[in-house]
Amino acid sequence: MAASRLHDPDFLDGISQFRSFRDQVLSGTSSMSSFSPFKVSFCHGLPALLISDEELNSLAAPFELALVGKFPGSHPSLESIRNFFFNLKLNGEFSVTVVNKNNVLIKLRNDLDYYRVFTHRSYFVNNCYMKLVKWSPHFDVCVESPIILIWISFPNLRPHLFSSRILQGLGFIFGRPLKIDNATANGTRPSVACVLVDLDITKRYPDQVWLGFETLGYAQNVEMEVSPLYCGHYKALGHSKADCIVLHPHPVVVPAHACDWFSFRTCGSSCG
Template identity: 30%
Template sequence: MKTNTPRDMLAPGGVIKATPSVKKPEVIRDATTFPDTPMDDATSHDGNEDAEKTQTKNGNAEHNTSRRGHDSAEKNGTKPKSMADMVWEAPKLDGPQVFKPESIQKIGYATTSIGVPAIYFSGAEIQKLATSLGHAIVGKFSHSIPTSHQIQKALDTIKFRRGFTWKYINAKHILVQFEDIADYARLLSGPKGTPVWYIDRHPMRVLKWSPDFDAYCESPIAAIWCNLIGLPIHLFDQSALFAIGKLLGTTFQVDRATANKSRLSFARICIEIDITKPPPEEISLDICGHEVVQQVKWDKIPSYCGECKHVGHKSEVCYAARPSERPP
């Protein structure tokens, strides 16, 4: 049977040219890139065997490493690490803090009180714990408390010399901590010698923090300015003023005119005193055997109520002591 052959396939002499075979492009099947593409059974089987061999090899390596670490610990005479040891050695900054008993200083004395577990802390231990808070002041909002943004903005406006931090204690109190004692004295003494600051129309009374702080009782310790009228000029010295101030209470600071000696009619000092006790109105200066009576004039000292333990009024007018006299 005669077939029709295209001319372009005929070689000279009528011989048919051999058609070269066209190789199909090889498709690379990546199970990771194309997870839905099935792989050949042989390839899949070989891959599984390789994976099993690799896993077994890794497992043996981990076992051998763990065993070598265990043997090394035994040779060195150290106890192999437990899970608790590993947890303690890997502290997490954003997680719970793990106690390390071996590095914690033991304080307090465990006992019982009327059948109830109790612990006693000595005065020295309490003082050491309180010192860790630095210069701390409690801000109290009697009626309503502003937002955290308002509090931060108001404290920033005061422009303290160094850093400070503050935190909420409860719904009515905040704790403000200072790096510099001058900033501490500035907030404690108040804007105009009165220990009350206003934060966006919210009055905040400032109180000295102490270890016996009680949210329901206000501290009677306050920073009050006083003037030493007619102080001898040669005593306008930091060391002399600090020594004189210690007769009155805890000395914090002097005003700029006293420090610069630009006003010599009186020296002005900020003193921390207990406002439940009347402060001295004069002191005696013995200068080389010559006694000088020094007058002390205090700024307004706020009243303190011994009945309700609050600053701002006296016991005679306290409604807590006489509820029947409370106005309607």
């Protein structure tokens, strides 16, 4: 069944407009009572509403499959963007709401829709370029998220471990597993198992993992597809910190006769 827009155009679930906090509490629809009372205090020299990590995680859970569409140039109307996603004929419901004039929040309800949309990384909507990034509870419109989709391969995985439960568990070591490829699912390529994982490319990951307990376990090799570069200074995908034009606006030109560290390591000599 083709996707439909969410009946509620807002991105918050279960909150009706024009209702007072008192009405929500008395009707029993509010989840306020399931967490510890708020504490008003000071933090970093500012007045603060202290919210538990448990409650923040609970509030963020409905946005687990949310993306942000960024329009670096011109942007179409909100209705045009909604129609664009509607015409993709997604399987589940979705909503598109405005974050600011250059960013929209795309809230998806289905893992496969999330995989299908996010894999493209960018679209043209009414001839306007839209780049997709992952939403997170720490989302900042000025910062590009380092969370992307990466295929992780497990070469020579033992045949009895080609199980969706085991493969999902392997994916959880690195991030949030989304799917396995068709060859892995069908068992037509027993030489390697592949899992698509939602992960943070700024982190370091092992090239081996241990499978099983000590007696029957073994070290399993891990291979990850080449990921795009991420600049920790500029907070954007596409280049490394070493190549950041903000940090290095004027590239240093090294004379041809100069022997740098790399040439010293490769040739094994110093300049004479």
